Amino acid sequence: MPIRAAPRHPPFTIIRASHIEYGVTDLARSRAFWVDALGFVATGQTDDALYLRGLEERNHHCVVLRRAAAPTIRRLGFKVHGDEDLERAAHWFTQQGLPCVFVEMPHQGRTLHAADPLGMPLEFYAAMEQTERRLQFYGEYRGTHPQRIDHINCFTPDVQASHDFYASLGFRTSEYTATEDTDALWAVWMQRKGNTHDLAFTNGRGPRLHHIGVWVSSITDIIHVCDVLATTGWLASLERGPARHGISNAFFLYLRDPDGHRIELFNSDYLTVDPDFVPIRWDLKDPRRQTLWGAPAPKSWFEEGSVFAGLAVRAPVLEAQPIVAA
Amino acid sequence: MPIRAAPRHPPFTIIRASHIEYGVTDLARSRAFWVDALGFVATGQTDDALYLRGLEERNHHCVVLRRAAAPTIRRLGFKVHGDEDLERAAHWFTQQGLPCVFVEMPHQGRTLHAADPLGMPLEFYAAMEQTERRLQFYGEYRGTHPQRIDHINCFTPDVQASHDFYASLGFRTSEYTATEDTDALWAVWMQRKGNTHDLAFTNGRGPRLHHIGVWVSSITDIIHVCDVLATTGWLASLERGPARHGISNAFFLYLRDPDGHRIELFNSDYLTVDPDFVPIRWDLKDPRRQTLWGAPAPKSWFEEGSVFAGLAVRAPVLEAQPIVAA
Amino acid sequence: MPIRAAPRHPPFTIIRASHIEYGVTDLARSRAFWVDALGFVATGQTDDALYLRGLEERNHHCVVLRRAAAPTIRRLGFKVHGDEDLERAAHWFTQQGLPCVFVEMPHQGRTLHAADPLGMPLEFYAAMEQTERRLQFYGEYRGTHPQRIDHINCFTPDVQASHDFYASLGFRTSEYTATEDTDALWAVWMQRKGNTHDLAFTNGRGPRLHHIGVWVSSITDIIHVCDVLATTGWLASLERGPARHGISNAFFLYLRDPDGHRIELFNSDYLTVDPDFVPIRWDLKDPRRQTLWGAPAPKSWFEEGSVFAGLAVRAPVLEAQPIVAA
């Protein structure tokens, strides 16, 4: 099988996918969508950035919306165990010949910027400004009651290479799709925090962001936000779902924010903390892996994604299959 | 059995329980509870009254909160089929030697005030000012998403007399509680609109209002409002539940408003439109009629109620049972 | 507007849409779908028929599946108030020059077979064998927890004619779709029992059945049956949804049974008992009337329906619109 075991003691300890920084073209419009319609908590806003978090989150931000000339992704953020892990990370990236540099970032402690072998811009930090958790401020709940960021899902031109890199950093595979004949890795779901995913990759033109996954505790809260979006001027933001994936068992809804950035609201995943957890293999030809039930995904869902600022997009190593992608 | 069949053609045609007028001592506090916390739609407010309705309602009001020196009930409101029914009602009440008088009421068409044989103040009308239904304004949903008034539940000192009177007006019995030995009527649920109830009576010191029932479409919306009330300063408003009644199959939550008026949020009832529907009998000793499951009801729930303005409260005909009431 | 008011006192009193008789080609397969997968209560089975009801229903059957050489609809069943209404119905149909005949039907009292002006086969009865309600036998709940039949939805070649006929029988219109320019009636939702519909008509090749609507109390029960169907061999039965209609506010899921007969599972409708309820008009060009949100309906949903046994299908009076139907 094309899946590699993660080392028990990776070169440094990543805790979880933690945040993302988007370039957006109209902060007020973005705020209307993310805060007023979806119900994210606005931690703070400056002239050029809006900081958001979910209801259970104490970290200052899981989403940073930064004013930009065009929609882009600036950084994928990961929390590491402690500041010593940042030193070890810097050492390791340098050893691998990969770019890395310490930077100052508002509301975060020491922060390391780096890039993976395909050029995806990463950000590591251990400490972030802590805020008051709003989980039990039920009177403030709005929209879909977004609870927390859960994962980041990207198109990559080389799934095997992306998988191998993150496996070496300790990401463990929970599920994956492979081609039946050549057993080539088509898509992979990897995790650090003990549930289905922190990071996922699908074969496609990339690197590009496919979506971030936001965990919502109940199916009815996801249905409710469909009603809210459809009747408050955001009908066009509904791209796909609600339906259920075979992979990850997610009950899902895919949205596009005003800049086209894709968000998955989901729940119904499961724990993967057991070290003897065996990754679940799906065949690329099995339609249930992608849609256990639900309307077919629109073309946009297969093809569109957000580009990383300044990073060229390449054609995938594996040719597109006649019918499906994952 | 102590239940009487309703005539197919009653003296005038009542459509449903439609509204209630409460005396409340602090309109601002009442608004904070009913509108901000529970999510009722505020149709309008004057110096001394606040008019509320549910999300699906086009009638101008289902609840009128009127400034008063003490908490009281002013009127129980019922919609009749047309203005000709008001004439027939006036004629009939007069024939029965019961008080009735035509009055002017804001936002209502021609309106008849009357009283039943036990003195309960009733209000009949056919036309009420119509408003825009807010059912599909999902972005405005708050609190428990109250959908509509459903029924009115009263203590009466003589259940059999109350039942007989409303049966003669065409109210059909859906369920009732009777004593095992003497088959005396202890409590009764009666309806006009084709679901479990419009009007219910329980043996007790009365006449007093026990509660109004407000229909909420989902169990999760009822759980959510528990969370909201408990964390926005209204914890003390939660009197009983969530739990399920055997009678009516209601999944319920009982609240007390700032003046102590009781509100039931509920769902899970059923249709009773079939003319061959046979009333369901429960024995007074069967604890499941009252609590299919859930914590025991507090003493307040059995004993407390809202008095009707100017109407003396009398001891019940039937003696209280050693263990239970309904 | 093309909508006609229903008379307060129609020629005879219809209570509600009550049942349907399907011709099905494989009773065992039908039972596996309706009972094992969807969770209908099987009241009884003979060599050539299976009788089903919902969890709250005491009527012996709301669905009769009868062995047949080909999938067809045999009858649309309506409950009338009493046996005297059957006499009045027979008299009235005869007066109108429409066919009607009294017949013996198992498990029903006196039964009248008749046809409407377009030939749709109707069945009227007042009394049906009563069974024990299974609403509080929660341990037996399966599938989607189907609570009761709610309505019958048909393609008709002449919506205005169908509307006019049923309006004259006392069916009141809750919502309708009309063309913007000519104000021609395209689709109509009509009711007797006080909620959104008992009977609905859409312009199309007909008469044919589009679907029966089955009321399910919670959204989560509808999502759950998607999961059940998709993983027990019935994935192909999922035709459309879950999503929400603008018209009727229904949260819906459309299924096809093993013979292709369509079933709508739904909830979120509202009361229409008020005589001053003004029908809601939707323009044919407004896409939200049909899909407040959700994936576009598949072609099959617009075009396919079940034929009535022995009744020819005719082209509709109104030409199909370029984009949409309702």
Place this chain on the structure above:
Amino acid sequence: MPIRAAPRHPPFTIIRASHIEYGVTDLARSRAFWVDALGFVATGQTDDALYLRGLEERNHHCVVLRRAAAPTIRRLGFKVHGDEDLERAAHWFTQQGLPCVFVEMPHQGRTLHAADPLGMPLEFYAAMEQTERRLQFYGEYRGTHPQRIDHINCFTPDVQASHDFYASLGFRTSEYTATEDTDALWAVWMQRKGNTHDLAFTNGRGPRLHHIGVWVSSITDIIHVCDVLATTGWLASLERGPARHGISNAFFLYLRDPDGHRIELFNSDYLTVDPDFVPIRWDLKDPRRQTLWGAPAPKSWFEEGSVFAGLAVRAPVLEAQPIVAA
């Protein structure tokens, strides 16, 4: 504060609370409750034991019900990272002067039995027989759809001692209750797997088991099992709830199995994987910590628990508070 930080590298790596072995007096009755009513998956049954697991679990068992003369707890089971952790655990327990011995257990790999300083019997293992996950066999779902064991909650006569011991093994505190004046530790919630708890302790006569926590994905599934239990002869099993704890934010229902062993069905917890997560302190006098809302807990919930086989129960170090316990 009385809370100790867990070492980043504990003496051996515990993954999570994994299973429990109960002594039960009637296996058939236990199976009727756990499997038929609650919906646990029966992995296997022998003459004297029944092995159960939740819907998402691949481990052979999370609950072992073993025939016994009296209701007892045999063992609390924890999964460790690998077999090398068992060696390190044996070494460490021996060093501490605590009992430990390697044993053979059916369906498990190498297994170490040990006891904590208060005598609670523990079981450590790394590998358990793996089974097919039933998460996507939705047609088999029954009862409350129990997804997985989540935590174990015990009475201890010395909360501080229990806390200190498990903190030294790497359990991190998510929430705790302390007395206002002396800041004495009254109750503590500790975790290894990154959510609110794996192990919790409350001051009381002990050591005794208070309950195991079983994670259920939706509130409606917890309400549904109340309906099922109340109507299938298990009404008496409902001890407390549904309601919400302030601590852990759990929406909960407490049940008693046929032998009186207590089970909590719950959800609505949150992630605690961040190393900079600061434990949440509740004051013992704050009633919301225990009941954010809901009926008061019955006396049995405060006082009753399951004894460990052969282990004496001692009076608690802290005196009971006049009003409350946690």
